[in-house]
Amino acid sequence: MEERKHLIELWDICKVYKMGDSEVRANDGISFTIDDGEMVAIVGKSGSGKSTIMNIIGALDVPTSGCYCLNGIDVSKMNDNQLAEIRNKQIGFIFQQYNLLPKMNLLGNVELPLLYAGIGENKRSELAMKSLKRVGLGDKWKNRPNQLSGGQQQRVSIARALAGNPSLILADEPTGALDSRTSKEVLDFLKELNEEGNTIVIITHDNSIALEAKRVIKIHDGKVSFDGHVEEYRKLVV
Amino acid sequence: MKISQAVKMAFSSLAGNKMRSFLTMLGMIIGVSAVIAMMSIMDGMIGYTMDSFGGMGASQITVNLTSQTDTRQLSDDEVYKFLEENPDYFVEVSPCVTMMQSLRNEHESLDNKSVSGVSEAYAAMEEDEIGEGRFLSYLDVEKRNKVCVIGTYIADQLYNDVGVLGSNLKIGSDTYKIVGIMEEQEDSEENSADDCVYIPYTTAARASGNARISTYYFQMKSTDASDASQDVLENFLYSVFHDSDMYTVINMASLLDMMDDMVGMMENILVGIAAISLLVAGIGIMNIMLVSVSERTREIGIRKSLGAKKRDIRYQFAIEAATVSTLGGIIGILLGGLLTTVLGNLVGIDCSPSMSAIGISFGVSAGIGLLFGFLPANKAANLNPIDALRNE
Ligand SMILES: Nc1ncnc2c1ncn2[C@@H]1O[C@H](COP(=O)(O)OP(=O)(O)OP(=O)(O)O)[C@@H](O)[C@H]1O
Ligand SMILES: [Mg+2]
Numbered sequence: 001m002e003e004r005k006h007l008i009e010l011w012d013i014c015k016v017y018k019m020g021d022s023e024v025r026a027n028d029g030i031s032f033t034i035d036d037g038e039m040v041a042i043v044g045k046s047g048s049g050k051s052t053i054m055n056i057i058g059a060l061d062v063p064t065s066g067c068y069c070l071n072g073i074d075v076s077k078m079n080d081n082q083l084a085e086i087r088n089k090q091i092g093f094i095f096q097q098y099n100l101l102p103k104m105n106l107l108g109n110v111e112l113p114l115l116y117a118g119i120g121e122n123k124r125s126e127l128a129m130k131s132l133k134r135v136g137l138g139d140k141w142k143n144r145p146n147q148l149s150g151g152q153q154q155r156v157s158i159a160r161a162l163a164g165n166p167s168l169i170l171a172d173e174p175t176g177a178l179d180s181r182t183s184k185e186v187l188d189f190l191k192e193l194n195e196e197g198n199t200i201v202i203i204t205h206d207n208s209i210a211l212e213a214k215r216v217i218k219i220h221d222g223k224v225s226f227d228g229h230v231e232e233y234r235k236l237v238v
Numbered sequence: 239m240k241i242s243q244a245v246k247m248a249f250s251s252l253a254g255n256k257m258r259s260f261l262t263m264l265g266m267i268i269g270v271s272a273v274i275a276m277m278s279i280m281d282g283m284i285g286y287t288m289d290s291f292g293g294m295g296a297s298q299i300t301v302n303l304t305s306q307t308d309t310r311q312l313s314d315d316e317v318y319k320f321l322e323e324n325p326d327y328f329v330e331v332s333p334c335v336t337m338m339q340s341l342r343n344e345h346e347s348l349d350n351k352s353v354s355g356v357s358e359a360y361a362a363m364e365e366d367e368i369g370e371g372r373f374l375s376y377l378d379v380e381k382r383n384k385v386c387v388i389g390t391y392i393a394d395q396l397y398n399d400v401g402v403l404g405s406n407l408k409i410g411s412d413t414y415k416i417v418g419i420m421e422e423q424e425d426s427e428e429n430s431a432d433d434c435v436y437i438p439y440t441t442a443a444r445a446s447g448n449a450r451i452s453t454y455y456f457q458m459k460s461t462d463a464s465d466a467s468q469d470v471l472e473n474f475l476y477s478v479f480h481d482s483d484m485y486t487v488i489n490m491a492s493l494l495d496m497m498d499d500m501v502g503m504m505e506n507i508l509v510g511i512a513a514i515s516l517l518v519a520g521i522g523i524m525n526i527m528l529v530s531v532s533e534r535t536r537e538i539g540i541r542k543s544l545g546a547k548k549r550d551i552r553y554q555f556a557i558e559a560a561t562v563s564t565l566g567g568i569i570g571i572l573l574g575g576l577l578t579t580v581l582g583n584l585v586g587i588d589c590s591p592s593m594s595a596i597g598i599s600f601g602v603s604a605g606i607g608l609l610f611g612f613l614p615a616n617k618a619a620n621l622n623p624i625d626a627l628r629n630e
Contacts, residue, residue, distance in 0.1 A: 088545020
C-alpha cells in the first residue's frame with residue numbers, strides 16, 4: 001500500500017526560549033501530520049504554546065530542534081529568505097487583528113502577497129479582484145480597511161490569504177475580535193473554503209470554535225495532549 | 239519588485255503623511271535652494287566683475303609716480319626710450335594727465351568733467367574706436383595742439399549731436415578744436431565710457447601747470463609674459479627712483495589672476511558650505527526615516543508575513559528616502575531658481591541659475607537620500623517578523 005503524502009509533518013518539534021538563566025520550553029516535542037484538505041483546530045490554554053507552533057507551521061520561525069516538512073520540503077533549517085519564499089507561496093495567514101495596511105485600499109491589500117511573488121501589475125489586480133469577489137467585497141475594492149466593519153475586514157484578510165492560492169490557510173484566533181454572529185459567518189466561510197479543497201488550520205483557545213473543525217489537536221504545556229476527530233473531542237469537553 | 243513599483247509605493251506612503259514628508263524634505267529644500275541661489279549669484283557677480291575688469295584691458299600695466307623730486311624724476315622722453323629698448327615686453331605707452339575741468343561752448347556748459355591728456359596711441363591701446371573725425375595725432379602731441387576728441391555723451395549734451403566736428407570747446411580757460419568723436423559704447427550715459435574728453439597729454443600737462451607726468455599706461459606685448467614685463471618695468475623704475483615707495487605698478491593681468499584665485503577659493507568655500515548643508519539635510523532624512531521605521535514596525539511585520547524578503551523591505555525604505563530627498567531636491571531647485579532671479583534683480587546683477595549647480599544638487603540629493611536611507615532601510619529589513627507583528 002502506498003503511503004499518502006502529508007501536507008504538514010512535524011517531528012518532535014521543540015522551541016526553547018532562553019530568558020537569562022531560566023529557559024521556557026514553549027514547544028516540547030510536538031509531532032503530528034496534517035493532510036491536504038483537512039480542517040484542523042489547534043486548541044490550548046493561554047501560554048500552552050499555540051502561537052509558538054503556529055509561527056513554526058507558518059514559516060515565521062524555525063524550531064530549536066525537530067523537523068518540520070511542508071509539502072515534503074524541510075522548512076526547519078531554512079534561512080530568512082527561504083522562509084519568506086515559503087510564506088509567500090505556500091501559506092495564507094489570517095490574523096486576529098486582520099493586519100491590513102490602513103493606508104492602502106482593499107485591492108492594494110489583497111495584492112500584497114502577489115506583489116512579493118513578483119506577479120505583474122495587470123495579473124496582480126486581476127487575481128486580487130477575483131479573490132475580493134470571492135469574499136463578496138468586490139464592489140468595495142476602492143475602500144480603505146477602516147471604512148469596513150470588523151467582519152468585513154476579516155473577510156478582506158481571508159481574500160488576501162487566498163489570493164496567492166496557498167497550500168495552507170493558517171488562521172490565528174480568526175474570530176477573536178468579532179462578535180458571535182460575525183464569528184459564525186467567518187467560520188462558515190472558512191468551512192466553505194475547506195469544502196472546496198483548501199487546507200485550513202485554526203489556532204484558538206476557544207473550544208466552541210475548535211468544535212467547528214473536523215479534527216482537533218490540543219496542546220498542553222508545549223505537548224500534544226489530544227489529537228483526534230472533532231466528535232471524540234466533543235465527548236471530552238461536553 | 240520593479241523600481242517604478244517601488245517609487246509608486248514610496249509616493250503613496252509619502253502622500254499618506256504629507257506634513258511629515260514636507261518637514262523631511264524641508265532640510266533638502268532649504269539646502270538645495272540656498273546652494274543654487276548662492277552659486278548662481280556668485281557666478282553672476284564674477285561675470286560682472288570680470289566684465290568690468292576686462293574693459294580695463296588685461297594687457298595693461300599702469301604706473302603711478304606718486305612722488306617725484308628734482309633729483310629723482312622721470313620724463314616722458316625717458317619713458318619712450320625705455321619702451322624702445324624693450325620691444326620684447328612692451329608695444330605701446332601712453333602718458334596720462336587727468337584733470338577736472340568745466341566744458342563750455344556758446345550754448346551749454348558742463349561742470350567738473352574729467353579731461354584726460356593722453357598720447358596718440360591711447361585709443362588703440364584701449365581698443366576704443368573713433369566714431370567721427372580722427373583721434374589725436376603724433377603732431378598734436380608734439381606741437382601741443384589745442385585739439386580734443388570727445389565722447390558721445392559730451393557731444394550729445396553740448397551740441398545735441400549737430401555740427402560737432404570742427405566746433406570750438408572751451409575746456410577750463412582754453413579753447414580747443416574738436417577733431418573727433420569716439421564711438422558710442424554705453425548708450426551715451428553720464429559717467430560711462432562715453433562721458434570722456436581726450437586732449438594731447440603735452441597740452442594737458444601745460445594746462446594743468448604741472449609739467450611732471452605722473453601716470454603712464456603700458457601695453458604689454460603678451461599677457462603670458464605679464465610677470466616678466468612687470469619685473470622689467472619695476473627694475474627700470476627702481477633704477478630711476480631707488481625707492482619703491484615712490485611709484486606703484488598695477489598689472490591688470492596679475493590682478494585678474496588674483497581675482498581668479500579668489501573666485502576659485504570662494505567657490506571652494508561655497509562647495510564646502512553646500513556639502514555641509516546637504517549633509518545636514520541627509521541626517522534629517524535619516525532621522526525621520528528611523529522614526530518612520532519604528533512607527534511602521536507593524537506594517538513591516540505584515541509585509542514580511544506575506545512574503546516580503548529582507549531586500550524587498552530594504553528596497554522599499556531606501557527608495558522612499560531617495561524619493562523624499564529627490565523631491566526635496568527638485569522643489570529646492572525651483573525655489574533656488576526663483577530666489578536667484580529675485581535676488582539678482584534686487585542686486586541688479588544679471589543672474590541665471592547655474593546649470594552645473596542644478597545638476598549637482600539633483601544628483602547629490604538623490605544620492606544623499608539613498609545613502610542616509612540605507613541605515614533606516616537596513617534596520618527595517620532586519621526586523622524579526624514575529625516581533626514586528628506583535629508590535630502595537
Ligand atoms: N519570544 C519569547 N520569548 C520568551 N518566551 C516566550 C516567547 N514567546 C513565547 N514565550 C513563552 O512561551 C510560552 C508559550 O507561548 P505562546 O505564545 O506560544 O502561548 P499561546 O498558547 O499562544 O498563548 P495565548 O493563548 O496567550 O496566545 C509562554 O510561556 C510564553 O511566555
Ligand atoms: Mg497566542
